[in-house]
Amino acid sequence: LSHHNIINNACFVGRRMGYDWRLNTRICLPVPLYHCFGSVGGGIIMAVYGCSLVFPSSGYSGKSNLAAVESERCTFIYGTPTMYVDMLAQPDLAKYDLSSLEGGIMAGSPCPAELVNKVVSNMGIKGLTIGYGTTENSPVTFLASPMDNMERKCETVGYIMEHLEAKIVDPTTGEVLPLGMKGEIMVRGYCVMLEYWGDPSKTSECITKDGWYKTGDIGSMDAYSYLKIDGRSKDMIIRGGENVYPAEIEQFLHTHPKVKEAQVVGVEDVRMGEEVCACIKLVDGQESSPEEIKAFCKGQISHFKIPRYVLFVTDYPLTITGKIQKHKLREEVEKQLGLKRK
Structure with missing residues (x-):
């Protein structure tokens, strides 16, 4: 920078x-x-x-x-x-x-x-x-x-932000998508970094020749440039060919009165490729069950987005800056559920 x-x-x-x-x-x-x-x-x-x-x-x-x-x-x-x-x-x-x-x-x-x-x-x-x-x-x-x-x-x-450009593109073709459609968020302007220090190949992967930075995040913009984030492309769960963005399920789970915090990850599944797993922190003093959470989801979100697994946790693996380490959470969950392939 x-x-x-x-x-x-x-x-x-x-x-x-x-x-x-x-x-x-x-x-x-x-x-x-x-x-x-x-x-x-x-x-x-x-x-x-x-x-x-x-x-x-x-x-x-x-x-x-x-x-x-x-x-x-x-x-x-x-x-x-x-x-x-x-x-x-x-x-x-x-x-x-x-x-x-x-x-x-x-x-x-x-x-x-x-x-x-x-x-x-x-x-x-x-x-x-x-x-x-x-x-x-x-x-x-x-x-x-x-x-x-x-x-x-x-x-x-x-x-x-002022003096910046943003666009939503098809992650595969790079084609600019119409307003309201989900795609990869790209940004250009004074804010884009110079480079990854000493790593020109990684820099060229993230910044196009004409200066657009590929965020790797999926979202959509409206006509006033307000942005809705659907999740990181690398966090996306592919369940039996359906694309599932954890952020959407997390947002819904937060509306349950007993849920204090929710994180959703994809875990390995022999049949579906990946399955949806919700890791939930409950409000202090509350009790719940996987069946209660699944029943809450039924009819409210698409059937393929309803978590196959629901785990209740007391904490999440965090970075020093307080961000959830989803890759570590996935590893812990797969180990706990006995899903990790040898």
Whole structure:
């Protein structure tokens, strides 16, 4: 990434968030500074707009985030979906005074609509925005406005950032698809990285000769450039020839009142090639069964998307930045179910 990449990205993210006109912006920043979310969205924005940054704890703690917002009167908070789940799960959430919060950013992995609704209603963050991007793109390419309506915030990751281009293409042919159709998301503009350090072959795989970056993510855009993410192409499950995007099932499972968090992976299956497996964290104190979850899905989502396997878990394998490691989760699940081929 170049100086040009990250300074401009911080500038336009800050402008989208309103940091150029808001007074005394104080950002609670639990995301690490060695990740683009923290370094560009926090550190560089601090330099460009003169915002204050509040680091809630030396190691991640949902409780410390809430305490920092209250004691430091933070006006914005950043986090991955998992971080917001942790904050909402604090048993004494209601005792914290979060009234200073005007907005926040949720990004880093798919943001379920039900989670967005809970953050707005339970934490009172009416100006919450959803962002999308990749480290290779400095990182933000789409971002909602704090003033967007709830439908936009829940169903999309916002609209294209200023001075960038985006298109949705057929992953096989590269042909540009009509509005509303699912395909691979590609981005071009000032934000695209220079290269993968010392790896020209990988760089040429991801960046076309005319400067388009291939995200590897599947989504669709509307006429106003609002983007809906359906999942990563590498996470896609191919079940008996049907393409299944885990994010769609995860979003639906989050609407179950007993579900705190849901992750869906594909596991090996001799007959179908892959089967759908849901790994669910339940709300504290709740009990459920695979049959209950499957019955909840029946008639609500396509039959081939209903999880064949439902496992209840207490945690997920995470990266240091709080993202779910789906490849590790799949390995753990296949081992637990005894599905791994020798």
